[in-house]
Amino acid sequence: MTSQTAPVTFDAFRTIDLRGAKLSAAELRAAMPRSSAASFESVAGRVEEILDSVRTRGFAALSELAERFDGVEQSHPRVPVSALKQALTELAPEVRAALEESIERARTFAQAQKPEDVTVDIRPGAVLTHRWVPVGRAGLYVPGGLAVLASSVVMNVVPAQAAGVESIAIASPPQKEFGGQPHPVILAAAALLGIDEVYAIGGAQAIAAFAYGVHGDADKAPIEPVNVVTGPGNIYVATAKRLVRGVVGIDAEAGTTEIAVLADDTAQPRLIAADLISQAEHDPNAASVLVTPSEELAAAVRAELSVQVAVTRHRERVETALSGPQSGVILVNDIEQGIAVCDAYAAEHLEIHTAEAATVGARVRNAGAVFVGEYSPVSLGDYCAGSNHVLPTAGTPAFASGLGVHTFLRSMQVIDYSAEALREVAGHVVNLARAEDLPGHGDAVKVRFDQH
Numbered sequence: 001m002t003s004q005t006a007p008v009t010f011d012a013f014r015t016i017d018l019r020g021a022k023l024s025a026a027e028l029r030a031a032m033p034r035s036s037a038a039s040f041e042s043v044a045g046r047v048e049e050i051l052d053s054v055r056t057r058g059f060a061a062l063s064e065l066a067e068r069f070d071g072v073e074q075s076h077p078r079v080p081v082s083a084l085k086q087a088l089t090e091l092a093p094e095v096r097a098a099l100e101e102s103i104e105r106a107r108t109f110a111q112a113q114k115p116e117d118v119t120v121d122i123r124p125g126a127v128l129t130h131r132w133v134p135v136g137r138a139g140l141y142v143p144g145g146l147a148v149l150a151s152s153v154v155m156n157v158v159p160a161q162a163a164g165v166e167s168i169a170i171a172s173p174p175q176k177e178f179g180g181q182p183h184p185v186i187l188a189a190a191a192l193l194g195i196d197e198v199y200a201i202g203g204a205q206a207i208a209a210f211a212y213g214v215h216g217d218a219d220k221a222p223i224e225p226v227n228v229v230t231g232p233g234n235i236y237v238a239t240a241k242r243l244v245r246g247v248v249g250i251d252a253e254a255g256t257t258e259i260a261v262l263a264d265d266t267a268q269p270r271l272i273a274a275d276l277i278s279q280a281e282h283d284p285n286a287a288s289v290l291v292t293p294s295e296e297l298a299a300a301v302r303a304e305l306s307v308q309v310a311v312t313r314h315r316e317r318v319e320t321a322l323s324g325p326q327s328g329v330i331l332v333n334d335i336e337q338g339i340a341v342c343d344a345y346a347a348e349h350l351e352i353h354t355a356e357a358a359t360v361g362a363r364v365r366n367a368g369a370v371f372v373g374e375y376s377p378v379s380l381g382d383y384c385a386g387s388n389h390v391l392p393t394a395g396t397p398a399f400a401s402g403l404g405v406h407t408f409l410r411s412m413q414v415i416d417y418s419a420e421a422l423r424e425v426a427g428h429v430v431n432l433a434r435a436e437d438l439p440g441h442g443d444a445v446k447v448r449f450d451q452h
């Protein structure tokens with residue numbers, strides 16, 4: 001293990017020492033570093049108010065919220081198609097080339113994810129099909145607060161298109177310096193993917209507009225409600241998605257970014273520090289966590305953080321994120337306990353920097369995505385791996401999945417029995433209906449075979 005030595009170490013990156021601790025599953029989960037500042041509970045009340053105001057007052061509420069949160073005046077949030085075309089024309093060639101590469105890789109992976117329909121002859125003449133159907137309309141959120149994430153256009157749109165969604169709309173916050181439109185690279189990415197329905201709406205209000213729709217009038221074209229809302233965002237966006245779930249489907253609560261790194265003494269502190277910083281720069285509430293049995297590595301990563309944080313572009317944001325209660329080093333006895341800790345934490349991104357990294361990675365159950373070895377950094381997945389960067393956060397990777405083609409598909413069972421096939425099983429249907437005291441069910445089968 002080599003490292004530049006630094007005069008000071010990043011002491012604000014705190015330690016949780018779990019070596020020797022005998023904790024139940026619930027105690028282990030409770031010991032994980034989490035922020036209460038950016039939690040569902042802390043913002044749910046305010047987000048509910050925003051959702052209600054958009055649901056009940058439509059465009060008037062959207063325009064007030066755009067002024068309050070984004071500092072722009074807005075009469076209608078729809079971005080003209082001409083602005084999308086112009087943004088694409090003016091897109092820097094190297095950014096266009098990078099977006100095209102990102103699209104190409106994401107599309108290859110998305111196409112391969114498409115599930116096949118399954119048809120089974122349960123008995124002669126009794127045919128069942130498990131059919132996959134794309135949702136009709138999807139609303140995709142693209143962040144544009146602290147950073148404008150044009151890459152999230154690719155991550156949202158590509159799987160929706162691969163699934164066959166017919167109607168796709170995008171929302172992203174209005175930017176004051178761009179006349180109240182979303183950032184031009186976001187518009188260009190949408191145009192590159194052939195999307196022409198884009199709204200300059202940010203935060204929880206965008207999720208509300210998609211979930212409930214917005215009524216139009218003589219001057220204002222409506223925003224049609226969608227079936228599924230997807231995409232990443234800050235705590236307001238993630239909370240809004242949880243609250244509208246049920247009115248619409250959602251991908252996952254893809255909220256404030258997290259990275260966990262599981263590492264042993266074969267790891268390079270310089271790379272780990274860079275990766276922790278790369279995700280901390282998303283948000284002051286972002287979480288960067290190192291899980292290791294090596295005190296020496298932990299000290300070396302702290303020293304590297306001191307060096308690298310001092311010169312990073314978003315230093316203040318990164319320092320806040322790294323020194324928050326959601327970040328730090330977790331010391332464990334060995335990699336075995338490290339895996340248990342990573343499963344309890346359930347990070348959005350988990351990097352494995354250990355000997356036999358692929359074998360260790362394969363043993364992890366709970367993570368949004370696993371990045372194996374030192375040449376698979378999260379930044380690669382953020383832009384160009386081909387995998388999707390819209391991933392569950394805040395412990396939800398224990399049950400939720402990242403964005404993919406499946407997000408935009410639902411399955412439907414198709415039942416097709418012939419007369420003979422129904423006759424064969426009719427007695428069992430009648431008997432089960434009788435057992436449930438629902439004889440009408442049995443009669444609905446018998447009537448088909450009654451002589452008139």
Ligand SMILES: NC(=O)c1ccc[n+]([C@@H]2O[C@H](COP(=O)([O-])OP(=O)(O)OC[C@H]3O[C@@H](n4cnc5c(N)ncnc54)[C@H](O)[C@@H]3O)[C@@H](O)[C@H]2O)c1
Nearest residue numbers: 143144145146173202203232233234254256257282390391
């Ligand atoms: N999990 C993932 O897959 C993933 C991927 C990319 C980014 N992210 C996360 O997305 C987030 C992007 O956040 P962002 O803020 O930069 O952009 P954003 O677009 O998510 O949020 C900006 C909007 O937040 C709203 N807002 C701001 N302050 C508010 C307040 N006090 N009350 C109510 N609403 C308010 C405003 O409407 C604003 O338009 C980051 O937290 C980043 O870590 C997550």
Ligand SMILES: N[C@H](CO)Cc1c[nH]c[nH+]1
Nearest residue numbers: 149151152257258382389
């Ligand atoms: N790391 C983010 C997911 O949490 C995705 C992203 C987009 N651009 C840069 N990073």
Ligand SMILES: [Zn+2]
Nearest residue numbers: 278279282382
């Ligand atoms: Zn990122």
